[in-house]
Amino acid sequence: MIHFIGIKGSGMASLAEIVADLGETVTGSDIDKYIFTQKPLEERNIPIYPFDPKNIQENSTVIIGNAFGEDHPEVKQARSMPSVTCYRYHEYLGKLVGDYTSISVAGTHGKTTTTGLLAHVMQQIAPSGYLIGDGTGEMPKDSRYFVLESCEYQRHFLAYHPDYAIITNIELDHVDYYRDIEDYISAFEEFANQVKKGVVLFGDEENTRSLNLHVNHLFYGLHDQNDVQARNVVENSEGTSYDVYLHDSFFGSFKLPFVGKPFLWNSLGTIAVGIMEGISAEQLQDALASFPGVKRRFNIEVNGDNVYIDDYAHHPTAVRLTIEAARTRFPDKKLIAVFKPDRYSRIFYFMDEFAKAFDEADEVYLCHFPKNAAKEAGIDITIQDLADRMENVRVIQEDEEAASELAKRGPAVYLFMSSKDIYKFKNIVKSFQ
Incomplete structure (x- = not known):
């Protein structure tokens, strides 16, 4: 049995859904207040209990939400029981990453939408699991790919060593933890350099360009110096269209049913990962055009x-x-x-x-x-x-x-x-x- 302390948290709910899909018996605890993330948990018949140390069972695995300190009653109980194996959320997720061709999505902005977009695309290519920070997760038992949103808060994403990664941007955030922008950038640099096969990075900003990279990488964006560049962009109330060039050679034309620069950038990052995986422009266009969106993102x-x-x-x-x-x-x-x-x-x-x-x-x-x-x-x-x-x-x-x-x-x-x-x-x- 695997018990989640704080199961209604957006990442925790997603991970609990994945673990349940893999055939594990899952339980969780949280506050009584209704939170939108609990709906997919209930659809999987995952029981959600009020917080109580009695929820912790012998010989179980306990996953602790990162919002809960070591003084929380359930956490204290789990830590005190020799037969219970404890993981923090990011620790367990890092363990799971190694079982698949994994793609982490990191960055200050756009993580959730990009993760959802990329997961949707990869599902059209091969069976794929995903963990999105909107409280949704899924893992078909024959999954080849695993796409996961990867948060930089307190350097949690350093628990992951994925095959690929997207870095959507780097702009100082979580100022309650990071000392300054240099400290923040250093976390992303360390994360990027532990990716196994390749990183794609938003190339239209100074901070991503400043990373000292020792791994295969592509920059994407609108500016001319990018490896993967969007040109001939047309945006109106109906959607967005643009051409993609790879190292100044035409790759393909894309027409997508959404608007706004963030969606343009996020789709371009998804295309860049697809290029690294050898996916054709036609497959990427068809998959991107049918993207339904993610929860609480526009x-x-x-x-x-x-x-x-x-x-x-x-x-x-x-x-x-x-x-x-x-x-x-x-x-x-x-x-x-x-x-x-x-x-x-x-x-x-x-x-x-x-x-x-x-x-x-x-x-x-x-x-x-x-x-x-x-x-x-x-x-x-x-x-x-x-x-x-x-x-x-x-x-x-x-x-x-x-x-x-x-x-x-x-x-x-x-x-x-x-x-x-x-x-x-x-x-x-x-x-x-």
């Missing part, structure tokens, strides 16, 4: 004259690019941005960048920090500190009164952005329209 709902977009954006660069994509997709509509912060340190460190990122929205509504957000030492801010740096902004509660007022601001594109549960507030706003 998910669009239309209700009459109103549009609701749910996105995971929680870093200023991601916020800016998501707003740009919404403008491209719906150029003639009012754009209302609704944002809920996650970490105090992230808002504190990037305060001015966040304020500027919201400039292109017509109206901005800021929600308060979650009640369980950890206040890092030396940081004493509220969401009002961010609002004070902006125009056309209001700070609101996530309640029916605020939702009713927001609903009256339509018709509009309502862009909800957060790594937290902003989608619940979106549903309340929808109920008033």
Whole structure:
């Protein structure tokens, strides 16, 4: 039996689904509050219990979510039992990587979408498993490939030694752990150099270009110095088309049903991995064109004259690019941005960048920090500190009164952005329209 402490976490849920698909008996524990990640767990009949040391059974394997300290009652119980084998989430995942032709997706932004996109493509080529940071995972028993989202937080991705990797970008984040951008870059450099067969990297930025690489690699992007380059890009409300050149030689033409620079970059990184694996342009085009998207990444709902977009954006660069994509997709509509912060340190460190990122929205509504957000030492801010740096902004509660007022601001594109549960507030706003 394998027990997951914190099974509703997005990565933990994905891993639990994979382990269950491999035929293991899986149980888990977590808080009682409903979280969207639990649906695929329930579909697999995986029991989810409230936290209790009694959940830990003799002769079992316990996988500990990285959000839980050694003082957690279940963790303490598991560590105290000689017959129980314990792994942290990333440790167990690193063990699993070696069983397949594995492809890690790392980077500050775009990991989840790129992992979903790449997993979708590889499934069209051969049986493939995947672990996506939106709470979904799957592992057919005859899988050849394993595509996994790989997080750099606390250098956890150094537990993985994959065959291939994508590095989507490198822009300082997790400032509660990394000292500075040099420390952050060093983690990616170490990760890249432990990849076995080859790395593809976004080549349109300085930080990825600065890596000292000792492994086979390709740079991808729009600039001329890239090994895999997109040219003749056409983007409109219907989608994106472009030609791909490999070392200045034409590789193929692609037409894809999504918009925004992040999707363009992510698809190009996927194509670059496909090139390393010898996949034809025609196979890549067919697979990319049928990509349905992933949870909480620019998910669009239309209700009459109103549009609701749910996105995971929680870093200023991601916020800016998501707003740009919404403008491209719906150029003639009012754009209302609704944002809920996650970490105090992230808002504190990037305060001015966040304020500027919201400039292109017509109206901005800021929600308060979650009640369980950890206040890092030396940081004493509220969401009002961010609002004070902006125009056309209001700070609101996530309640029916605020939702009713927001609903009256339509018709509009309502862009909800957060790594937290902003989608619940979106549903309340929808109920008033």
